[in-house]
Amino acid sequence: MNRPANLFSQSIKATFAFKLRAFFCIISVALGVASIVIIVAAVEGAYKKAFDIVEMFGPDAVIIVGGNDEARAVGGNKDKTITLEDVKAVRESFACAYVVVPVSMVGMTTVFHRDRKERTFIIGSDHNYSRAWSWPVVSGRDLAKEDVKRMKNVALIGRYLADELFEDKDPVGKYLFAGGLPIRIAGVLKERGTTPRGHNMDNRMVVPISTAMRKMQNEKKYVSMLRVRFIDQNNLEFHVEELRMFLRQRHRLHEGEPDDFMIISPKEIIKFLVALTGSLVLFIGIAGITTLVVAGFVLANLFLLSVKERTREIGIRRAVGARQQDILFQFLGESVILTTAGGLLGFVTGFFSSKLLVFVAQFPICFSWKAFAAGIVMSWAVGIVSGLQPALHAARLNPIEAIR
Amino acid sequence: MPFFLMENITKTFNLAAEEVQVLKGINLEINRGEFLAIMGTSGSGKSTLMHLIGCLDVPTSGRFVLDDREISHLSDNELSLIRSRYIGFVFQNFYLLxxxxxxxxxxxxxxxDEKKTDNKKKRVIELLKQVGLEDRMGFKPSQLSGGQQQRVAIARALVNDPELILAxxxxxxxxDKTSREIMSILSKMHQNGKTVVVVTHDADVAGYAQRLIRITDGMICDQTL
Structure with a gap:
C-alpha cells in the first residue's frame, strides 16, 4: 500500500468512528445538494421542454401575427394588420424563404356529420399548410392550389376530429357541415397529440384560406398570421430583422412608431419558456445556496471541534512518523468523504423530491449526468472549503503539546 | 562513534515574554544496544530531554548527532521521517487510538513508513505473539486491561523495527505485578539488540537499566554505571 491509500483508509476509519459527527455533516450537506440537484434538473427540464416545443414549432420557422401587445391591451380590432398583399409581397421578395403560408383563424365552430357534432378549431390556409408545419397528411390528399383558387369546400381534419365524427370509418370523401357549408373531407392530418397546456392539436379542421375568409368570415383583406420558413436556419435572426423592416416599410410605419405586428421566432419561444420556470429556479437556488453555506459552517465547526477532541490522536500519529501533510490530508479526506456521502444522499433526495414536484406542479424536470455532477462538485467544494481550516489547524499542532 | 550524541545541548522556551532555559548544556552519549534510564523530578527538564531524544523537538543550541547525522536543524518533515525510522515510543498513558x-x-x-515491506501484516501478528496478545487482535483498547494496552503500545513501538525504544x-x-511484566518485556527487547531509553522517577524501573543518569535543574548531575 502506498501513502495516499493509507491516509485514505485512515480517513474512512475515522469517518465511521465518529458517527454523530458524520450524521450531522451528511444531513446538512444532503439538504443543500438536494436543492442544487433539483435546480439543475429543473433548468435542464425547462430547456429540454423549450427545445421540444421549438422542434415542433420548427427551428427554421417564424410566425408573424397582426397587432402587438399594446394594441391588444387597449382593445379594438387593431390586430388585423397583415394583408393578403403582404403575404404575396413576402413570398415574392424573400427568396430565402421556402414556405410562406397565410393563416386565417376562424375559431371554435360546431361541425356536424349526420347525428354527430363536435366543436372544433377551424383554420384557413393554403396548399402549403402541411409543409409549413411539417404535419403530414396520412390519408386522402393534401389541399391543392386549385382548392384555394376556386374557393372549394374541402378540408383537412385532425385525427381527433376524424375519430369523433367518423369513428372507425374512413372520413376521406365524406361530408360534414360547418357554419352551414357542406365541406368534403380531402385528407386526415397525422396525430400530433396534446400540447403541455392541454390544447388538443388534433381537434382541428383546415380549409382553403379563400373559403375561410370569404365564406366563413366575410373578410377580403386581412389574414390572422403568416408562417414563414427559411432555408438557412443559422441566419434566422438576420432574416427576422429583414422581414421586420420589410413589413414596417409596407405598413408605412415611421421611425419611433411601434411595430403593428409581432414576429415569433424559436428564440422568443425559448426565452418565454425559460422565463416561466426562472422564478421557481431562482427561489430554490437561493434556498439551496443558503443551505449549503450553512452546511459549510456547521461542517467547519464540527471539524474544528473534532480536531480539538482528537488532539491526542494527532500527537500519537505525529510521534509515530506522520508528517504535517499526512495529518492535513487525513482530516481533509474525512471532510470530503462526509460531504461526498452527503452529496450522494442529496442527489437521491433531490431525485425523489423532484418526482414529487413534477407530480404536484407539472414542473418540467430532466435528470442527466449534469445534475449528478453539479451535486457532487458542490459537495466536494463544501468539503474542501470548510474542512481546510480545521485540517490545517490539526496539521500545525505541535506534537509535544498534542501528546502531553 | 556512539549511536546517539548530544554535545552542550541547550533548550530555551519563551514563556510569557520571559525566556526560560530548561536544558543548560547537556552532554550525553548513548551507544547502540544500551539500556539507559533517565531519572529526574518534575520540572527538572527530563521531559524536554526526552522530546529531544525522541526527535519531537530540536535544541536551541548544541550538537545533536543520530546515527552519524547532524539532526539539530532538521525540518519538521525530516524529523517525522527520522521518528518513523529510528524511534519507537512507549507512553505512560499508552496512547492508543x-x-x-x-x-x-x-x-x-x-x-x-517510507520503506516498502510486503509482510507488514505478518510482522504485526508476529509482534502481537511476542507480547502475548495474538488472540486480542480485533479488540478495541477499551476492552483491554492497562497491562495489555501497554503491551499493544510496545508492539506498536517495535513495528517499524526502530533502533531506539523510548519509554x-x-x-x-x-x-507492581504488571509493571514487572512490562519491564521484563522491555528488557527482552534490549536483549534482542534494541537500544532502550526509559524516562522514569521510579527507582525500581530504573533498576532494569545498565546505566542511569539523573537530571536536576537542566543538567546531568549524576551518571551511574
Missing amino acids: PYATVLENVSLPTLY DEPTGQLD
Missing part, C-alpha cells in the same frame, strides 16, 4: 482495533493500532506506524514512564499507570 480508541476507535482502532489492536491490530490497527500496532500497524499505525507502518502507514507513515516515558511506561509503568506509571500500572500495578
